[in-house]
Amino acid sequence: MSGGIGTSIHAHAKGPAMKVRVHVSLKPGVLDPQGRAIHHSLEGLGFTGVNDVRAGRLIELDVADGVTDADLDEMCRKLLANMVIESYRIEKVAAPELKA
Amino acid sequence: MSGGIGTSIHAHAKGPAMKVRVHVSLKPGVLDPQGRAIHHSLEGLGFTGVNDVRAGRLIELDVADGVTDADLDEMCRKLLANMVIESYRIEKVAAPELKA
Numbered sequence: 377m378s379g380g381i382g383t384s385i386h387a388h389a390k391g392p393a394m395k396v397r398v399h400v401s402l403k404p405g406v407l408d409p410q411g412r413a414i415h416h417s418l419e420g421l422g423f424t425g426v427n428d429v430r431a432g433r434l435i436e437l438d439v440a441d442g443v444t445d446a447d448l449d450e451m452c453r454k455l456l457a458n459m460v461i462e463s464y465r466i467e468k469v470a471a472p473e474l475k476a
Numbered sequence: 477m478s479g480g481i482g483t484s485i486h487a488h489a490k491g492p493a494m495k496v497r498v499h500v501s502l503k504p505g506v507l508d509p510q511g512r513a514i515h516h517s518l519e520g521l522g523f524t525g526v527n528d529v530r531a532g533r534l535i536e537l538d539v540a541d542g543v544t545d546a547d548l549d550e551m552c553r554k555l556l557a558n559m560v561i562e563s564y565r566i567e568k569v570a571a572p573e574l575k576a
Binding site: 393400401411418421429440456 | 493499500501511514517518521523524525526527528529530531532533534535536537538539540542543547550551554555556
């Protein structure tokens with residue numbers, strides 16, 4: 377890899393692209409201060425009827441077609457989710473909206 | 477509302493609950509340093525075939541059935557998303573997994 381920063385983000389494509397959404401959320405029972413803060417703010421804004429709020433992350437990947445489900449699983453376990461306190465869900469999206 | 481903190485998170489229910497997922501993502505063209513850092517780390521770990529990464533937020537709400545789509549829209553516009561740089565998508569989930 378060259379030392380250039382900010383160059384050729386799209387240069388690693390291998391064939392047609394596929395869009396993947398990774399949903400990362402805290403496991404049940406894990407304390408969620410961010411979710412609680414959002415809940416509190418919603419109530420402060422006058423919204424009623426909200427029972428619970430959980431905050432998580434959404435990571436949208438644009439990957440080459442050659443990337444397998446096992447690869448995606450490994451990415452999640454190694455980097456995208458902290459498996460001790462978080463769980464993840466992989467959702468494949470047919471059309472690569474990111475590149476549109 | 478009483479001044480108690482950490483009490484009765486589930487005390488505001490109005491009828492049966494409904495689970496809602498709000499996906500918040502940066503609008504196209506908005507610089508995403510977090511996504512770029514994830515992309516860089518994936519490459520550092522040896523994962524090839526990743527063309528682009530965008531980072532966003534996932535907010536799971538457990539709301540009463542009486543909460544309308546307009547209410548949810550307003551929550552997103554007022555608090556959950558920064559409409560200047562972010563867009564949101566509301567997804568309703570039938571079963572309230574959060575309360576299971």
